[in-house]
Amino acid sequence: MTRIQIEPGRWSTPAHVELDEEEIFFVLAGSGLSWQGGKTYEVRAGDCIVHLVATEVHTLYAGEDGLDVLAFGERTNATATYLPRAKVLRMGPTVDASQGPHPWEREAAAGPPDLSEPSRRPTNIVNVDDVPGRWKLLAKQAGSVRTGLNLAIGEPGEDGEPHCHSADEEIFVVLSGSGRLELWPAPQRAKHGAEREDHPLRPGDVISRPPGTGIAHDFVAGDDGLTYLAYGTRRPDDVCYYPRDNQVYFRGLGLLTELKPVLLKE
16 A cells, blocks of 8 residues: 655656556545546545456645545556567567556656546546445445455444454554454464453554454544544455354355364474
8 A cells, every 4th residue: 555645737657557456446535526537537535446457547736725635456467578688578478578658657758648628537536425225335435346345334332353364455544533452362372371452543543454364453542533544455265263163254255154163283
């Protein structure tokens, strides 16, 4: 995840398309334009923008009050082989390694993209106000496939469901309110006396939960509630464990089952 603060009249990045990563953008503040394949669409605070793999070329342009966005991406490892003596890169097709100016210099020389009059917003842009409920599936509503971005609005004192993933990576961003993050130890560690950890939360906090740790996480809203973004991959091979109910969810099968705990010998 990257926060991009764009000054008025400036662009977020060169116009580009990712060949093996799904991208999701969330507008924190300001307004501007989403430039997609030569067309422009107005964006504002609370908008979620989804760009699927190898689809539209895109970038963002900031309006008079600037644009403050969060950019989420998968960080996949592209399959490629570099031959340094031949100076070529094999990625299916063979790509000659450039000996010319840096790509950013070439992009600057090409000039800024043309700004057409804004068109009617496409389905890959949705606003938080257009999605009902207190657990808003923003990216799914905007057509995401490989990743998700949800907006959670927790009432004061509300508790979530502790869980951990085997393959999915999750990132959380606290937008407003307060609360605490609970980290539940893996069963084997709990057997040896490891206790739950509590960490206070405030606006601006970013929480990373990598896969395969065996440590479950949960959010508890404070007296003023807790609103946060939840980003995650959606791998079909993921297994999710819920320690409070001793249940396991197999994403690829859509199966939720209860387990009899068995602690392995060390």
